[in-house]
Amino acid sequence: MQPFLTQLIDLTLIQMTNWRWAWRSGLIVSSFIPVYLIATFGVFASSDDRVGLSYLLTGSLILSLLLIGLSRVSEHFAFMRALGTLDYFATLPIARIAFILATLIAFVVLALPSTLVTLLLATLMLHVPLTIHPLVILVLPLICLALSGLGALIGLLGQNPDEVNNLSTLVSFVLFGFGPVIVPLERLPAFVQTLSLLSPATYAASGLRQVLLGQPDRIPLTLDVIVLSAFTVGFLWFVAHRLDWRGL
Amino acid sequence: MKLAYEIDHLMYRYPRQTTWASDDLSLTIAVGEVFGLLGDNGAGKSTLVKQMANLLTPTRGSIRLFGQPLNVNNSVQHIGYMPQTGMALNNLTVGEAFYFTAHLRGLSRPDARRERDRLLNLLELGSLRDRPILRLSGGQKRLVSLASTLVASPPVVILDEPTNDLDPQNRSRVWELLRAVNAERGTTLVIVTHNVLEAEKVVQRVGIMQCGRLAAVGRPGVLKGELNRHLRLEIIFASECPPELPTDAAVTVLAPGRWLLLIEREQAPLYLAILNQTLSIEDFRLSTATLEDLYLSMVH
Numbered sequence: 251m252q253p254f255l256t257q258l259i260d261l262t263l264i265q266m267t268n269w270r271w272a273w274r275s276g277l278i279v280s281s282f283i284p285v286y287l288i289a290t291f292g293v294f295a296s297s298d299d300r301v302g303l304s305y306l307l308t309g310s311l312i313l314s315l316l317l318i319g320l321s322r323v324s325e326h327f328a329f330m331r332a333l334g335t336l337d338y339f340a341t342l343p344i345a346r347i348a349f350i351l352a353t354l355i356a357f358v359v360l361a362l363p364s365t366l367v368t369l370l371l372a373t374l375m376l377h378v379p380l381t382i383h384p385l386v387i388l389v390l391p392l393i394c395l396a397l398s399g400l401g402a403l404i405g406l407l408g409q410n411p412d413e414v415n416n417l418s419t420l421v422s423f424v425l426f427g428f429g430p431v432i433v434p435l436e437r438l439p440a441f442v443q444t445l446s447l448l449s450p451a452t453y454a455a456s457g458l459r460q461v462l463l464g465q466p467d468r469i470p471l472t473l474d475v476i477v478l479s480a481f482t483v484g485f486l487w488f489v490a491h492r493l494d495w496r497g498l
Numbered sequence: 499m500k501l502a503y504e505i506d507h508l509m510y511r512y513p514r515q516t517t518w519a520s521d522d523l524s525l526t527i528a529v530g531e532v533f534g535l536l537g538d539n540g541a542g543k544s545t546l547v548k549q550m551a552n553l554l555t556p557t558r559g560s561i562r563l564f565g566q567p568l569n570v571n572n573s574v575q576h577i578g579y580m581p582q583t584g585m586a587l588n589n590l591t592v593g594e595a596f597y598f599t600a601h602l603r604g605l606s607r608p609d610a611r612r613e614r615d616r617l618l619n620l621l622e623l624g625s626l627r628d629r630p631i632l633r634l635s636g637g638q639k640r641l642v643s644l645a646s647t648l649v650a651s652p653p654v655v656i657l658d659e660p661t662n663d664l665d666p667q668n669r670s671r672v673w674e675l676l677r678a679v680n681a682e683r684g685t686t687l688v689i690v691t692h693n694v695l696e697a698e699k700v701v702q703r704v705g706i707m708q709c710g711r712l713a714a715v716g717r718p719g720v721l722k723g724e725l726n727r728h729l730r731l732e733i734i735f736a737s738e739c740p741p742e743l744p745t746d747a748a749v750t751v752l753a754p755g756r757w758l759l760l761i762e763r764e765q766a767p768l769y770l771a772i773l774n775q776t777l778s779i780e781d782f783r784l785s786t787a788t789l790e791d792l793y794l795s796m797v798h
Contacts, residue, residue: 338586
């Protein structure tokens with residue numbers, strides 16, 4: 251049996267090949283929709299409304315991450331189940347957690363270029379100055395991992411790829427719209443403000459605003475990191491228990 | 499005799515199903531044996547081999563591998579499993595798929611490269627080395643999947659319909675390869691197949707499955723011995739004018755206008771007389787029974 255790190259590297263490389271033939275279209279789609287959103291909503295946003303514009307910028311980034319991190323990961327797990335890919339991996343001497351982590355890391359690597367493209371275009375379009383915090387190196391991958399972990403769980407919960415697709419679309423829209431992601435917290439109904447504390451997207455958006463725009467937030471950056479880490483570990487734990495790929 | 503598998507009163511039921519997919523199966527397979535599993539679609543063959551590969555947990559009963567209870571450690575160490583469905587690593591090239599499988603099975607990087615080249619040569623896939631598996635034909639994918647299963651030469655190889663989608667030439671090559679793998683390395687082979695006639699040349703013992711149970715287990719020659727007093731009669735006729743046969747004739751309809759019968763040897767003159775008098779008969783073949791006849795007689 252290979253050491254854990256060797257397994258992780260091999261499996262990540264294998265999983266990354268999933269878009270070796272389609273990464274251009276993936277990059278375009280996952281960047282186009284958030285940028286289109288900015289272009290549409292940017293028309294209505296006042297250039298004086300700095301808070302609104304910053305939410306629009308970070309919200310569009312979250313949408314980009316939801317599209318790749320959540321929707322595509324859930325789809326990927328659903329298809330791995332449907333096509334018997336899990337059986338192949340289950341017969342290899344590899345650790346289950348190495349396989350799960352490798353799959354998520356591969357999606358993180360895929361998500362980063364489109365996130366950067368979205369960030370670049372959004373900054374140019376909205377004229378919002380960036381103030382990059384060094385912790386961006388930690389926060390951005392952590393957000394990707396948390397959302398991908400949720401995507402993996404959805405991919406294992408649905409009965410078939412169609413059901414998983416519907417479920418992930420629903421969850422993505424709920425996470426995107428049901429919290430201070432693209433709309434500032436104080437402009438949301440009170441019950442949404444409370445419920446949004448249960449959503450990883452809330453902490454992801456808060457963290458992004460702080461590490462990209464240098465804006466103070468009601469939720470401190472440290473808490474964002476802790477909660478996103480907890481979501482990541484929790485989702486990984488559920489995925490590892492749900493991934494029924496070996497018998498005894 | 500050393501045993502590779504000891505399967506004891508194995509039961510398996512899928513969630514939300516009322517019938518048993520594996521129904522009280524007991525079986526032993528010796529080290530180095532080539533064991534064939536035959537049976538209709540839905541007979542429970544794949545469910546059985548998935549349990550043998552430790553991909554499903556039996557509802558009841560037990561499986562021992564080389565004398566030890568089957569578990570994650572000994573299954574991933576000793577078993578190569580080729581599933582019935584397509585190749586898992588569709589986005590890799592053929593060479594990458596062999597290399598990564600070999601490396602993940604514990605070979606060093608240089609050894610994994612050597613193993614990749616060995617398998618490319620073995621299955622004459624050298625020209626496809628840099629081609630993505632996604633872009634291969636169904637038969638080529640099947641060969642790649644088979645080769646991936648043989649990577650690092652596991653002592654037990656379970657193959658679920660390995661010759662599906664293959665043309666006659668490649669089917670023949672696969673059977674030859676499996677025979678060689680068994681002879682040269684002493685690999686224990688468990689082969690699920692519908693190609694009964696081809697399997698007969700390779701398997702040393704067969705199990706015929708029906709409704710989750712093993713209807714018969716034994717050497718093909720011994721099992722066929724029970725049919726020795728029978729002859730197989732295949733009749734080809736204009737489908738709109740079927741011949742009038744004795745009422746007790748056990749007919750298996752192979753296709754419209756194509757029947758197969760197993761008849762007692764002493765009945766042969768009677769049947770030949772009927773066929774000679776029937777104008778719609780286009781052709782017929784009378785021969786001794788094959789493993790396929792045994793299979794058909796048991797499952798139908």
